[in-house]
Amino acid sequence: MTTPLTEAAEKERSGDALSADFYSYEDLLPPEERKLLLKARDFMRTEVKPLVNEYWAKGEFPHQLVDKFRGLGLAGVPYEGYGSPLPAGSNLLIGMLSMEYTRTDASSATFFGVHNGLGMYSIYRGGDQQQQDRWLPAMAALDKIGAFAMTEPLGGSDVAGGMRTTAKWDGENWVLNGAKKWIGNATFADLIVVWARDEDDGKVKGFVVEKGTPGFSPVKIENKIAFRIVENAEITLTDVKVPEANRLQRINSFRDVAEILRATRSGVAWQALGVMIGAYELALEYAKERRQFGRPIARFQMVQDLLVKSLGNVTACWGMLVQLARLQDAGIFRDEHSALAKAFVTSRMREVVSWSREIFGGNGIVLDYDVARFFADAEAIYSFEGTREMNTLIVGKAITGESAFV
Template identity: 80%
Template sequence: MSTIVPLEDHLAADFYHYESLLPEEERKILLKARALMKDEIKPLVNDHWAKGEFPEELIEKFQGSGLAALAYESYGEHQPAVSHLLRGMLAMELARTDASVATFFGVHDGLAFYSIYSGGDQEQRDRWLPRMATMDKIGAFALTEPLGGSDVSGGMRTTARREGDTWVLNGAKRWIGNATFADYVVVWARDVDDNQVKGFVVEKGTPGFSPEKIEGKIALRIVENAEITLTDVRVPEANRLQNVHSFRDVAEILRATRSGVAWESLGLMTGAYELALDYAKKRMAFGRPIAKFQMVQDLLVKSLGNITASWGMLVQLARLQEAGIFRDEHSSLAKSFVTSRMREVVAWCREIFGGNGILLDYGIARFFADAEALYSYEGTREMNTLIVGKSITGQSAFV
């Protein structure tokens, strides 16, 4: 077994010193991300969350950081690619400051980048990924539809029709993060000839491609989610992902990114716990800090227990990924369990703030609201439960 050396500067929420499992060089990368989020990103968050707008300077903050494409050999700054454990901890670190920022980064670096990396041929990877690795170009991932979420695999309505060396796309997508400003949008559509799902990279400015920002969200307000209308969008065969042949290939991408959402959820509840712990030490009531009250300590300890349990699950999940025995049910259990624990933690932490907990100035309200989005996307609790249930019983309960 590896030796755990307690770190003096570990996070208060990392009660069992999981961060010490990282080798020194990888921990330096994590600390670099932590400093970036604290010094450059955090000051932007509350104002833009309140306005419901994406700060353009956010991309500039990430450019040059070397944090994008760390998972991919030949494209990131660090070769070979870093460990799955560090990738997870980086997702956690971003969400610890803000879930919207983590989602923006995850859509670009996870969903979009990985779609091209795994689904494209070498020419396509070399054409698009180097500029995505530096974040000079931003990606988006368009799968969900207005009338298709959990059932989109069998009910995809967006179509692709081939005309010579050109594909014509028609349909609509919804809840597509980054789509209002992305340079490359990976659009999934059903081929009308063979009824199989295929992937296409639609470049910014392509005629017939129309993204419209979704307004009125109560969560992830910094993320630019869009509803996309595709009207006779013509895409060259060279932009069809050559190694994608069916929805099975899409599911392979979602398996990896679903575990990323579990890590983000750990980050979100970690950030909420840190806010509540700090507040409890400073907030005075009846002449003493509320941290001295038994019921407040109970809420904090229950929160820490959920966080620590989630850490343990996700560290082992990363080990399964490294060993190459990572399956759909593994990521599904993690996503279902960790997001459920996150929902409990943000509620308990908001409770510690009392009336101040509904004010954006204290930060906890943002965590409380954003948790609802992470709880729902990348597969609802119910859908992930059915994936795990099928695995352990051998019986499918899908309708």
């Protein structure tokens, strides 16, 4: 049995609903959560979109956005008691917010995601109460910016067993040595969660390295073709001294780290959905406006075919992620759930951005039309937080009981 939308809800949707929300998924949010989603939508449209292409072209992060994100007041949404505007934001709201940021710009939205997800969640999940109280309020207020340093120059998919960055207790401090690569926000972050292998027991541990610590040297990675606004860095750690108070007390092995990655991997799937929606919406509007042979190209059968295939991908992936959020809220969320979502949704994203760019023809390679940015940024999302191949093997092991990892 269906329940018709109220007149007020219909009116609200007519002005704020997405053309890509063909099955009205947003209506699953309760009113107080949907207000936050619409707040984020308006913010991204008015504060972020006007800056995006200029800074993407320059390959620079617009630092004035930090103050604007601070005014938005949504950094603490996932963390009850640490700045959340709600008693506890649902995983559906958290996912849709990630989608909303990325729908406008995946690159600048990743700044927020790295801080709000990887950085804050590492401390929320891995820190003790004292550490949470010490860092999370300032991070929720964006008074301190966070980063997450896991990937290494010689270790990506195999970093769990092949982490080369080391930690050694010298009797007074932990001493870190090694290197990290592709670390978002690291050039300017105040708190960087660095993962290193304890030389004594061989276990992976987490350390909060504070900005300005001697021996910590981040260098911005240049010449990227994707995520050009994100300030990814290659980090060198040379005898970096970290006190025991900065070691995440509830992280005792890579298994604990995997719990963090499980949650953030689902966030990447939501980002991929946002990229799909952003590219599809651009293509749909362009098809209505662009005229060839005396009529809008939206009247051409082959253009409609590309648009409908794109909408089908968006709708199917959105439904998958809605159920994924429900599994998270129910506490029955497993590694293979997020792995399947990341692998499947990012693959469908690649199709949609390609079809959307195709609809633009030659204009699709010009930054002024925005779709080229989505097309390029999709490649970064496709690759990080586990490649399609690695996530496929996680799911394959779960469904067959056989490990194909080497």
